[in-house]
Amino acid sequence: MELYGRYFRTYRKLFFFAVFFVFLETMVDLLQPTLMARIIDDGIRRGEVSRVLQLGGLMLGATALGAGFAALRNILASRVSQRFGQELREDLFRQTLYLGEGEADALGSGSLVTRLTNDTAQCMQFANGMMRIFFKAPITALGSVILAFLLSPQLSLVLFLLLLVVGVLITLSMRLSYTRFAWVQKAMDQLNAKVQEYLLGIRLVKTYGRHETEREKFEGVNGELEKRSMASQRVIAWFSPLLTLTLSLGIALVLYLGSYMFSRGEIEVGKIAAYISYMTQILSSIIMITNIFNTFVRTKASSARILEVLDSPGEAQTKGESLGQALKVLAFDEVSFAYPAGSGVPALKKVTFTLAAGETLAVIGSTGSGKSTLSWLLLRFYEPSDGCITLNGQDIQTLDPGEIRQRIALAPQKPQLFSGTVRENIAWGRPDAPAKDEEWAARTAMAEEFILKMPKGYDSPLRQGGVNLSGGQKQRISIARALAKRGEILILDDATSALDALTEAKVRSALRRIFPKPMTFLITQRVSTAMGADRILVLEEGSVAGWGTHGELLKSCAIYRELYDSQIGLEEKSYGE
Incomplete structure (x- = not known):
């Protein structure tokens, strides 16, 4: 498989050592029935106790040797599979970090989580089994067939017919299983996506009392997963007993023919016992091979999903010129x-x-007018149509997206904080920032006052997502993080929406005093936030409805004037009356 070919080059020596020990272990196992036949025919039938003890001791020694080989291949298999899993997860996570927004949207967060966990675990399990039992089963089956044929070519006619029937059953099983296991993985994606959605919106669910609705939705995707899992397992449920029945009938037929041949003096008892042992080994190996094929089908579906992520172009390969x-x-x-x-x-x-360096542009408009989309295009999360x-003067599609983003500092509409300390979150966009820059950024964002009241100040721990802070506190730390980065472009995407009017005014006043002043985007729905900007861009359903200063737009743009009247103007008139 392509996925294993990529990674197993690194572990080629360990892999071959593991397979070598599997081969030695299998050879020892294949030796056991022959030794047993010798004990029966050369020792027990002739009454030679010393021969029985001699051959019995040889069997015990061979068993101990086989156990030693098994232990060594288990150690090597575990080592290789765990290292393979570690590297695969790292590569998947790294590629996920650099996925384009369009690619990430198409795959979905739930699906990415499944691929990083469930699919990776399936591939690890297959890698481990490949070095432990997947090679042993076919070698044991082939060796047993050869040795059984050498014991009795006549009885082997039954064996070859048996193997033909089993081969047909296994082929049918694989064909029916593959699509069903692919469906299972997709259902797992939907389940993970539903769980993620609930966990992210748990407070809203509780607030609106939507527990039953969410439970019903979960039951729906969970039921679909059960339905698809049952469909995939139904194939195994039918074919496994059929295989066992076929092989058991084969053994019964061999016993019947063997007893007939023994009565005519054409075969010895020990050879019949050895032949049955080889048949049993073949039975166990074929059942194991069936399980291997079922695992292979699952792994094939999982590896295809993993390769879909690893082979996506992403942004890691999208290099360009330097802005300089x-x-x-x-x-x-x-x-x-x-x-x-x-x-x-x-x-x-x-x-x-x-927009020129040092200028501030306010982008204002109703919900869905395309305000935030401007920043996503500038950050090259998407490309313009x-x-x-x-x-x-340089088209950003010719520039390195990594360099563009290094020059941009963003405080998003929904602040995202990470587990760690307050200081680590402020310095997140610029880890080498000196402490004085972090503290300056916190003061400018009006965050230092509440930070110093926390038990450990800047070293106070934050939980994942900043759940131990209020909405306004999270927004101020998010603004501080953007300021601490010292980007040439500062994007505040409705970043003060959770702040009261007085605190927001203080933040705006502090931002105006920044030197050197970055090129600033104020994406907002508040006229009070936009009116102090050098230029204001009014958007309506994605189109430019107005451009100019606050005073110019009050005269020339009806949409801006309506926003002003609804938020400020009517209140002033009412207050004046």
Whole structure:
């Protein structure tokens, strides 16, 4: 399989050693029935106790030797499979980090989690079994067939017919199993996605009392997983007993023919016993091979899903030119964009504007007008459908996305904090930032006051997602993190929505005093936030509805004037009356 070919080059020597020990162990196992036949025919039938003891001691020694080989191949198999699993998880996680947004959206977070855990575990299990039993079973089966044929070519006619029937059954089983196991993995994706969705929205579920609805949804995806798992297991449930029945009938037929041949003096008792032992070994090996094929079918489905992620272009391979010089001007030129696999309705339509270094642009509009989409395009999470975005006159599609993002600091609409200390979260975008920069960023974001009241100040621990902070506190730490990065472009994507008017005003005032001042995007729905910007871009259903200063837009843009009246103007009039 392609996946194993990629990784097992690293462990080639250990792999071959493990297979070598499996081969030696199998040879010892194949020796046992022959020794048993010798004990019966040469020792017990002739009454030679010394011969029985001699051959019995040889059998015990061979058994001990086989146990030693088994222990060695188990150790090697575990070592290789665990290391393989570690590297596979690391590569998958690394590739996941660099997936394009379109690729990540298409795969889905639930599916990515399944591939990183369940699918990887399945491939590890197959790798371990491949060096422990997967080679042993066919070698044992082949060796037993050869030795059985040497014992009695006549009885082997039954054996060959038996193997033909078993081969047909195994082929049918594989064909029926593959698609069913692929369905199981997809159902597992849906289950993981549902669990993730619930855990992320657990507080909202409790607030709205939607426990029963969520439980019913979970029961639906869980039931689908059960249904598909049962469909895949039903194949095994039918074919395993059929195989066992076929092989048992074969052994019964061999016993019948063997007794007939013995009565005519054509075969000895020991050879019949040895032949039955080889038949039993063949039976065990074929059942094991059947399980191997079932595991192979599952692993094939899992490895295909893993390769889908590993072989995705991602962004790690998307290199470009270096911008080099300091950022002077940013321009959107007739930019249009529709989200991949979305509704098809453009999120942006022919958006054009320019912004110079040190200027602040406020982007305002109603929900769904395309405000945040501007930042996702600038960060190259997506590429424009039409038009182009330039930095210092260079199309960003020709630039290295990693360098572009190094120059941009983002405080998103939904602040995402990580487990660790407050200081580690503020310095997350710039780990080498000196402590004074972190503390300056916290003061500018109006976060230092509550940070110093925490038990350990900047060294206070935060839980995953910052669940031990309020919404406003999380937003201020998120803003501090963006400021501490010292990016040439600062994007505040509705980053003060959870702050009260007074705190937001203080944050805006502190931002105006930053020097050197970055090129700043204020993405907002509040006119009070936008009105102090150098330029304001008004979006309506993805199109530019207005461009200018606060005063200019009050005169020229009806949409902006409506926003102003609904948020500020009517309140002022009411207060004046």
